[in-house]
Amino acid sequence: MPKEIRAAYQANSRSESGNPGEEYFQNNADYDIIVEFNPVSGILKGNSTIIYKNNSNADLNKIVFKLYPNLYKKGIIRKEDIDASDIGDGMEIISIMSVDSGIETVNEIGKLMIVGLSKPLTAGGSIGFICEWKYQFPMKTLLREGRYLDSTFFVAYWYPRIAVYDDIDGWDLNQYNGEQEFYNDYGSYKVNIKVPDNYLVWASGELQNPEEVYSDTVLNLLETAYNSNQIVKIIDAENLGSNKFTLNESNNWKFNSSNITDFAFCITNNFFWDATSTDLNGKRVKVDAVYSPYSVDFHEVAELSVKSIHRISKVMGVDYPFSRLTAFNGHYGMEFPMMINNGDEENRNGTVFITAHEIAHSWFPFLVGTNEHRYAFMDEGLVTYLPKVVEDELSIDGEYRSFADNIKTYSYYGNRVNDVPMMVPSEQLFGSTYMYVAYNRASMAYYTLEDILGTKTFRKCLKSFIINWSYKHPTAYDMFYTFNKVSGKNLNWFWNTWFFSFGSGDIGIADFSQKKDKLIVDIINEGGFPVPVYLIVNYEDGTSDAFHTSASIWEDGQKEKSLNFNTKKEVVSILLDDTKTPDSNKGNNFLAE
Numbered sequence: 001m002p003k004e005i006r007a008a009y010q011a012n013s014r015s016e017s018g019n020p021g022e023e024y025f026q027n028n029a030d031y032d033i034i035v036e037f038n039p040v041s042g043i044l045k046g047n048s049t050i051i052y053k054n055n056s057n058a059d060l061n062k063i064v065f066k067l068y069p070n071l072y073k074k075g076i077i078r079k080e081d082i083d084a085s086d087i088g089d090g091m092e093i094i095s096i097m098s099v100d101s102g103i104e105t106v107n108e109i110g111k112l113m114i115v116g117l118s119k120p121l122t123a124g125g126s127i128g129f130i131c132e133w134k135y136q137f138p139m140k141t142l143l144r145e146g147r148y149l150d151s152t153f154f155v156a157y158w159y160p161r162i163a164v165y166d167d168i169d170g171w172d173l174n175q176y177n178g179e180q181e182f183y184n185d186y187g188s189y190k191v192n193i194k195v196p197d198n199y200l201v202w203a204s205g206e207l208q209n210p211e212e213v214y215s216d217t218v219l220n221l222l223e224t225a226y227n228s229n230q231i232v233k234i235i236d237a238e239n240l241g242s243n244k245f246t247l248n249e250s251n252n253w254k255f256n257s258s259n260i261t262d263f264a265f266c267i268t269n270n271f272f273w274d275a276t277s278t279d280l281n282g283k284r285v286k287v288d289a290v291y292s293p294y295s296v297d298f299h300e301v302a303e304l305s306v307k308s309i310h311r312i313s314k315v316m317g318v319d320y321p322f323s324r325l326t327a328f329n330g331h332y333g334m335e336f337p338m339m340i341n342n343g344d345e346e347n348r349n350g351t352v353f354i355t356a357h358e359i360a361h362s363w364f365p366f367l368v369g370t371n372e373h374r375y376a377f378m379d380e381g382l383v384t385y386l387p388k389v390v391e392d393e394l395s396i397d398g399e400y401r402s403f404a405d406n407i408k409t410y411s412y413y414g415n416r417v418n419d420v421p422m423m424v425p426s427e428q429l430f431g432s433t434y435m436y437v438a439y440n441r442a443s444m445a446y447y448t449l450e451d452i453l454g455t456k457t458f459r460k461c462l463k464s465f466i467i468n469w470s471y472k473h474p475t476a477y478d479m480f481y482t483f484n485k486v487s488g489k490n491l492n493w494f495w496n497t498w499f500f501s502f503g504s505g506d507i508g509i510a511d512f513s514q515k516k517d518k519l520i521v522d523i524i525n526e527g528g529f530p531v532p533v534y535l536i537v538n539y540e541d542g543t544s545d546a547f548h549t550s551a552s553i554w555e556d557g558q559k560e561k562s563l564n565f566n567t568k569k570e571v572v573s574i575l576l577d578d579t580k581t582p583d584s585n586k587g588n589n590f591l592a593e
C-alpha cells in the first residue's frame with residue numbers, strides 16, 4: 001500500500017473494516033451562483049458566493065480553486081483536441097474577495113487558482129468568498145460541454161470551484177487536462193440561470209420557480225407528466241418553434257439542490273422534450289428527455305431511463321439517489337448529477353447501453369464519491385459491468401450488444417503493451433490505455449469477482465460499500481476491505497491479480513479424457529489471472545453441452561487444474577467459450593480428440 005494511503009489508515013481516518021474511520025473528515029462548499037448566458041456570443045458571466053467549511057484538523061492558509069474553463073486558455077497543457085477557434089482567455093476572474101479573511105495572493109497555475117489567505121482558515125472554521133468571473137463558452141469543441149444545432153448548449157465544468165482537501169493528499173492539485181473526470185466535494189447549490197427569451201433550461205437541481213418561467217400549457221402538461229407514468233410529449237414536431245413554452249417575463253431559472261458534487265445545465269430553443277415520472281419505492285422520480293429533432297432513437301430514451309432507474313436500483317441494492325433525471329441528447333456519453341448527456345448511437349442497443357451506463361454513474365461517482373483522477377476503474381468499470389442486466393433485457397436480439405462485446409474487446413486488448421495494472425493512477429494514463437484499463441479491463445475484473453462470490457454475495461458487498469461510502473470519498477483500498485469483510489473471504493489473492501499486476505485472463509485447454517461417466521478436462525492458466533471457465537463440449541452425435549466452473553478455482557495460484565464434469569456421451573472436441581470467459585489469447589482455446 002502506498003505510504004500516504006497507509007498513513008490515512010494509521011491515523012484512523014480510514015479503517016481496515018472497510019468503513020470510514022473515526023477520524024474521517026470531508027470539507028464542503030455551498031455555492032450560490034447567479035449566471036447569465038448569452039447563447040449568441042457564448043459569454044457566460046457569473047457571480048458566485050461560496051461558503052467553504054474546513055472539517056479537517058488542519059489550519060489552511062491557502063484555498064485551492066479549480067478553473068476548468070482554463071482548458072481553453074492559450075498555452076495551457078491539455079490531452080484533448082480543442083478547436084483552434086475556441087482557444088482564448090479561459091476563465092477570467094474579475095474579482096475575488098473574502099469577508100472573513102484578507103486575500104494576500106492569487107496565483108493561477110494552469111487550471112488551478114491558489115488563493116493565499118492573510119488569516120488561516122482554522123480547523124472547524126468556515127470562510128466565505130465572493131467571486132465575479134466570466135468565460136467564453138467553446139462554440140465548436142465538444143468535450144464535457146458543447147453546442148448543438150446552433151442554439152442548444154450543454155454547460156458543464158463551468159464555474160470556479162474549490163478543490164477537494166482530503167486525508168490522503170491534502171489539496172487535490174490534479175490539473176484537468178480534458179480527460180479525467182470527477183473528484184469533487186459535496187455541497188448545496190442555489191443557481192440562478194438567466195437566458196434570453198424562449199429558451200428552456202434543465203439543470204442538476206429542482207426548478208424553484210416553474211410558474212415564473214413556463215407557460216400555462218407547459219405547466220399543465222408537466223402536472224400530468226410528473227404525477228403519472230405517462231410519457232408526455234411537451235415539444236415535438238407539431239409545436240416546435242411555436243414559442244408557447246416560456247413566459248419570457250423574468251427568464252431567471254432558479255434551481256436548488258443539496259448534497260451533490262457538481263452542477264451542470266442545458267439550454268435550448270430547438271430541441272424536443274418528453275417528460276414523465278415513475279414511482280421508485282414510494283419516491284416519485286421525474287424524468288425528462290431533451291433531444292434533437294434529428295435523433296433516431298431518443299424518442300425512446302424517457303422510457304429507457306425509467307426502466308434503467310428501476311433495474312439498476314435493484315442491482316445496486318440502493319435506490320436511484322436523485323429526485324429527477326434529465327437525459328439530454330448532445331454528444332458522446334457523459335454523466336452529471338441528475339443529468340446525462342448522450343449522443344446518438346449507431347443502433348438502438350447502443351442507446352440502451354449508453355443510457356444505462358450514464359444513469360448507473362448516479363451511484364458511482366455521484367452517490368459514492370470516488371476519485372476518478374486516481375481510480376477511474378472504480379466507477380467506469382462498475383458502471384460498464386453492472387448495467388449488463390439492463391442490456392440483456394432491453395436490447396434487441398438481432399443486433400445484440402451485450403457484455404459479450406466487451407469480452408471480445410478484452411480478447412483484443414488484453415496482454416498488449418498498454419495492458420497495465422488498474423492501480424496505476426488514472427491521471428497517469430490517457431487515450432486508449434485509459435479507456436481500456438478504466439472501462440474494459442475493470443469490467444472484466446468485476447465480472448470475474450461476481451463469478452467468484454456468486455451474485456447474492458457480490459451484491460451484498462456492493463450494497464454495503466454504497467451504504468458505507470454514500471456522500472463520501474472511498475479509495476480503492478476501502479472497496480477491497482469492504483468486499484473482504486462483507487463476503488467473509490480474504491480476496492487479496494484476487495485483487496492482487498486484476499487490480500495490481502501485469503498479466504491477463506488467458507486459459508487454454510491442455511488435454512481431456514473420459515472415464516465412464518466422467519469427463520476430465522485439464523485447463524492451463526497461461527495469463528495468470530483468475531477467470532471463470534466456460535466450456536462448450538461437442539459430442540460425437542453432433543450435440544453439445546455447456547459447462548461452467550467458477551474462477552475461485554484459481555485461488556491457490558496453481559497454473560493447472562483438472563476439472564471433472566458428468567457426461568455419458570463421447571466427446572470429440574472442447575472449445576473455450578470466449579464470449580463468456582475473458583481471454584487474451586485464442587490460440588489455445590480449442591482441442592479435438
Ligand SMILES: [Zn+2]
Pocket residue numbers: 357358361380383
Ligand atoms: Zn462512464
